[in-house]
Amino acid sequence: MPNDVLANQKQILANQKTIIANQKTILANQSQLEKLLANQSAIMGNQKQILANQKKLDDVLTNQETIEGNQQKILANQEKILGRK
Secondary structure, eight states: OHHHHHHHHHHHHHHHHHHHHHHHHHHHHHHHHHHHHHHHHHHHHHHHHHHHHHHHHHHHHHHHHHHHHHHHHHHHHHHHHHHHO
């Protein structure tokens, strides 16, 4: 009977060591998860900035198209003026 008690106590100790190792792994995983969440937050911020920059680029392209259209009108007007002289 005492051998069974000793065997059970050894098994309990082994299980406790395993539990402690698992808890350490869980803590390490939680730390990694916190880092991943922080990175995801930073990525989302970067994506928002990229979208804002794309909108600005779209505005620039629209302005360039407007400028090109205006330049064509100016050239046409200049040709009319030169043709009248």
